[in-house]
Amino acid sequence: MSTGHVLLGLLSRGPQHGYDLKRAHDSRLPAGKPLAFGQVYATLGRLQRDGLVTETGAGKAGGPERTFYDLTDAGRAALAEWLHTPEPPAPHLGGTMFVKVVVALLAADRQTAVDYLARQREAHMARMRELTRDKESAASLGEVAAADYTIAHLDADLRWMQQTVARVDALAGEIAEDATAADEAGGDETGGDETGEDEIAEDQTTHGEITR
Amino acid sequence: MSTGHVLLGLLSRGPQHGYDLKRAHDSRLPAGKPLAFGQVYATLGRLQRDGLVTETGAGKAGGPERTFYDLTDAGRAALAEWLHTPEPPAPHLGGTMFVKVVVALLAADRQTAVDYLARQREAHMARMRELTRDKESAASLGEVAAADYTIAHLDADLRWMQQTVARVDALAGEIAEDATAADEAGGDETGGDETGEDEIAEDQTTHGEITR
DNA sequence: CGTGGCCTATTCACTCAGTGAATACTCCTC
DNA sequence: GAGGAGTATTCACTGAGTGAATAGGCCACG
Numbered sequence: 001m002s003t004g005h006v007l008l009g010l011l012s013r014g015p016q017h018g019y020d021l022k023r024a025h026d027s028r029l030p031a032g033k034p035l036a037f038g039q040v041y042a043t044l045g046r047l048q049r050d051g052l053v054t055e056t057g058a059g060k061a062g063g064p065e066r067t068f069y070d071l072t073d074a075g076r077a078a079l080a081e082w083l084h085t086p087e088p089p090a091p092h093l094g095g096t097m098f099v100k101v102v103v104a105l106l107a108a109d110r111q112t113a114v115d116y117l118a119r120q121r122e123a124h125m126a127r128m129r130e131l132t133r134d135k136e137s138a139a140s141l142g143e144v145a146a147a148d149y150t151i152a153h154l155d156a157d158l159r160w161m162q163q164t165v166a167r168v169d170a171l172a173g174e175i176a177e178d179a180t181a182a183d184e185a186g187g188d189e190t191g192g193d194e195t196g197e198d199e200i201a202e203d204q205t206t207h208g209e210i211t212r
Numbered sequence: 213m214s215t216g217h218v219l220l221g222l223l224s225r226g227p228q229h230g231y232d233l234k235r236a237h238d239s240r241l242p243a244g245k246p247l248a249f250g251q252v253y254a255t256l257g258r259l260q261r262d263g264l265v266t267e268t269g270a271g272k273a274g275g276p277e278r279t280f281y282d283l284t285d286a287g288r289a290a291l292a293e294w295l296h297t298p299e300p301p302a303p304h305l306g307g308t309m310f311v312k313v314v315v316a317l318l319a320a321d322r323q324t325a326v327d328y329l330a331r332q333r334e335a336h337m338a339r340m341r342e343l344t345r346d347k348e349s350a351a352s353l354g355e356v357a358a359a360d361y362t363i364a365h366l367d368a369d370l371r372w373m374q375q376t377v378a379r380v381d382a383l384a385g386e387i388a389e390d391a392t393a394a395d396e397a398g399g400d401e402t403g404g405d406e407t408g409e410d411e412i413a414e415d416q417t418t419h420g421e422i423t424r
Numbered sequence: 425c426g427t428g429g430c431c432t433a434t435t436c437a438c439t440c441a442g443t444g445a446a447t448a449c450t451c452c453t454c
Numbered sequence: 455g456a457g458g459a460g461t462a463t464t465c466a467c468t469g470a471g472t473g474a475a476t477a478g479g480c481c482a483c484g
Contacts, residue, residue: 001440002308009315019462028318028390032311033304039442041463046440060449066462083316083324086332087308089339089369090362092245094306096214096299098361099244102354103221104295106240112295120298127301141382142314145375149310150302152372156364157301163360170353178240213469231433251471253434258469272478278433 003035004043008052008071008079015056015070018044031146044069052078097157101164102175110172117161117168124161128154215247216255220264220283220291227268227282230256243358256281264290309369313376314387322384329373329380336373340366 010016010024018040025035047053052075058067071079093099097120104113128151135147164171222228222236230252237247259265264287270279283291305311309332316325340363347359376383 006315009319012319031305083328086335089336089366093243093358098358107221107224116295123298124301141386146305146310149372152368154301156368160361160364174353
């Protein structure tokens with residue numbers, strides 16, 4: 001629960017209430033993924049339930065009632081633990097691009113895959129130009145560092161795409177093999193014999209390519 | 213709903229039931245994020261509700277009852293659309309690393325941030341070696357391409373970490389400024405005056421560093 | 425021949441994450 | 455004194471994901 005840990009971090013500077021936490025989050029991590037108010041309160045609720053945070057009084061100061069939360073010792077320990085522990089580096093495939101290429105080859109044809117990669121490349125380049133501009137006009141080093149992070153990954157994507165365009169034919173071949181292998185195995189499916197296949201076959205029509 | 217699109221893609225080769233879809237998924241996208249059986253049926257349910265998929269008969273073939281699903285025209289259109297459209301490239305900050313560095317500087321000190329980056333670097337390097345080995349013993353080009361994708365991103369992370377270690381001092385300064393600015397603004401909080409601050413202050417103790 | 429274990433196939437109950445709208449109070453302005 | 459802007463929280467709902475439960479048929483082994 002990464003959001004929870006961020007809230008713990010923000011609370012480490014002293015008691016806060018939900019609304020302020022949300023604003024602190026936005027001001028300190030403007031590049032982070034947007035955090036809705038609702039999410040803040042839900043997360044605080046869970047943190048409290050888990051004993052990482054306690055209510056530490058309420059009150060109104062020129063506005064509606066508000067509830068302050070503060071770290072417990074367990075909360076401080078959890079935060080320290082989180083800061084101490086490296087994130088598991090990409091245990092499983094992160095992005096959608098690889099999946100999309102495979103599905104394109106599976107459901108359509110290599111042209112679809114190549115076209116997709118071209119369009120994705122354009123989108124990446126555009127975003128990259130945008131980020132580079134942002135970086136130039138950045139007010140803080142934080143913004144620059146955030147932009148650099150994203151740029152590094154866009155660049156990684158671009159390299160991979162270039163590599164992959166060159167491999168599309170080979171990949172397509174591989175996937176076709178798998179498919180025919182599976183098709184030949186056909187009725188073998190279950191291990192049981194073909195008998196008992198009753199109400200199927202209503203709609204064995206459209207098998208073919210999707211190209212749009 | 214990326215999982216949904218993958219299922220549409222797998223169904224484009226002909227009617228399938230949930231169990232087989234799960235297996236097809238595992239065999240074609242072994243590097244992808246794990247997909248539980250439950251998730252398959254839940255997603256199929258949503259696809260059916262949205263008219264992208266229909267039940268196309270059921271039957272038992274040496275085993276329990278099973279339900280086949282097939283694409284509808286709307287489903288084929290949705291799949292083609294998905295394959296046609298590039299993914300929005302990283303609209304907001306992806307990874308946790310940046311967040312963790314900022315929180316480390318906020319809640320603890322620069323040493324904590326630097327230590328974290330060192331440990332994270334080790335974890336990344338280890339994973340990278342692992343992936344390189346995997347690549348050498350890879351049976352298919354698909355596996356190689358998947359590994360290359362991940363490696364490219366680990367490499368991007370490593371570059372960014374190196375850059376960031378060098379910037380930690382400056383970042384720490386920036387964050388400290390923000391903090392003192394916020395602290396000075398202090399009671400200003402709401403715009404209302406200080407009156408009405410009632411039941412607070414039960415626990416203004418531990419403010420300081422967390423270092424563990 | 426019967427029973428215990430494994431594979432097939434689906435469902436269920438539950439938690440977390442995320443979204444958007446609703447509510448309610450106060451202050452400031454016109 | 456009415457309306458709008460800002461503050462603060464709650465609610466209802468959808469989706470993603472997990473783990474266990476259920477249930478039938480197959481095969482191996484005693």
